[in-house]
Amino acid sequence: GNSVTQMEGPVTLSEEAFLTINCTYTATGYPSLFWYVQYPGEGLQLLLKATKADDKGSNKGFEATYRKETTSFHLEKGSVQVSDSAVYFCALSFTGGGNKLTFGTGTQLKVEL
Amino acid sequence: EPEVTQTPSHQVTQMGQEVILRCVPISNHLYFYWYRQILGQKVEFLVSFYNNEISEKSEIFDDQFSVERPDGSNFTLKIRSTKLEDSAMYFCASSDRVTETQYFGPGTRLLVL
Numbered sequence: 001g002n003s004v005t006q007m008e009g010p011v012t013l014s015e016e017a018f019l020t021i022n023c024t025y026t027a028t029g030y031p032s033l034f035w036y037v038q039y040p041g042e043g044l045q046l047l048l049k050a051t052k053a054d055d056k057g058s059n060k061g062f063e064a065t066y067r068k069e070t071t072s073f074h075l076e077k078g079s080v081q082v083s084d085s086a087v088y089f090c091a092l093s094f095t096g097g098g099n100k101l102t103f104g105t106g107t108q109l110k111v112e113l
Numbered sequence: 114e115p116e117v118t119q120t121p122s123h124q125v126t127q128m129g130q131e132v133i134l135r136c137v138p139i140s141n142h143l144y145f146y147w148y149r150q151i152l153g154q155k156v157e158f159l160v161s162f163y164n165n166e167i168s169e170k171s172e173i174f175d176d177q178f179s180v181e182r183p184d185g186s187n188f189t190l191k192i193r194s195t196k197l198e199d200s201a202m203y204f205c206a207s208s209d210r211v212t213e214t215q216y217f218g219p220g221t222r223l224l225v226l
Contacts, residue, residue: 036217043204043219044156089156093213098144098168100158101206101215 002027004090006104013080013111021075021107023064023090031092033057033066033073034101038087047075047088051095080111115139117218119205125224126195134190134221136205145188146206146215147180149173156204162188195225 007022025033035047035057048057053068062077073090090104118137126132138145147159161168162180179191188207192199202222206215 032213034214044206044217046214046216049214091156093215095213098146098161098163098208099213100146100161100169100171101148101156102158103156105155 002031002092002102004092004102004104006088006090006107009087009106009108011107011109013109015082015111015113016079017111019075019077019080019084019109021088021090021109023073023075023104025071025073025090025092027071027092027094029094030068031094033064034091034093035062035064035073035075036089036091036103038089038106040086044089080109082111082113085109085111117205117207117216119203119218119221121221122219123222123224125226128197128225129194132192132195132223134192134203134205134223136188136190136218137186138188138205138207139209139216140186142207142209142216144168144208144210144213144215145180145182146208147190148204148206148217149201150204150220151198151201159190192223195223197225199223200225 003026032051034049036044037047048059050057050066056065087106089106091101093101145162150156160170202220205218208215
């Protein structure tokens with residue numbers, strides 16, 4: 001079946017540090033890939049997405065590139081802020097209405113001053 | 114910006130009781146979903162719904178669960194006889210036909226005692 005694997009957390013960084021959260025997937029076919037973020041006490045918010053190989057999703061300084069050859073979708077940000085502290089979920093879905101999202105386990109990010 | 118809303122935000126119930134979780138999807142969306150997140154674990158798909166029918170359901174979504182769209186705006190998840198292991202955060206999501214991106218509500222935290 002389809003699955004998503006994320007790096008274990010928590011990840012603790014100092015403000016302005018570079019962030020990478022690894023995500024790899026297993027799927028039959030070519031899914032769309034997503035990063036969702038969950039701030040403390042809140043629901044899931046879409047951060048960015050990519051729908052085909054070599055696409056780069058970006059939002060709020062975060063980026064991720066869909067790499068078919070390595071089945072990866074790593075999340076990066078050049079300079080994190082305390083306000084980026086949250087749990088980040090990588091997910092996949094297939095195109096076609098109503099298709100479910102398959103999530104990774106989530107990676108907690110803590111950014112300190 | 115349109116958003117998915119959910120009520121209640123928190124619900125405490127006794128084991129064996131019925132609960133109904135309510136969601137108002139984004140108004141022009143056609144596909145609706147329920148997910149759950151047991152504390153500290155990954156977000157899991159429960160069910161998807163389109164055109165007044167279940168499109169797909171997971172093995173978690175057994176006979177104790179049901180979904181309904183009772184009117185043009187609400188989408189509900191009913192758990193007929195709650196178990197301790199149903200304690201979780203339940204998220205509703207919706208998507209349209211064009212982007213197929215799922216937008217999540219803030220969640221209902223269910224505690225079964």
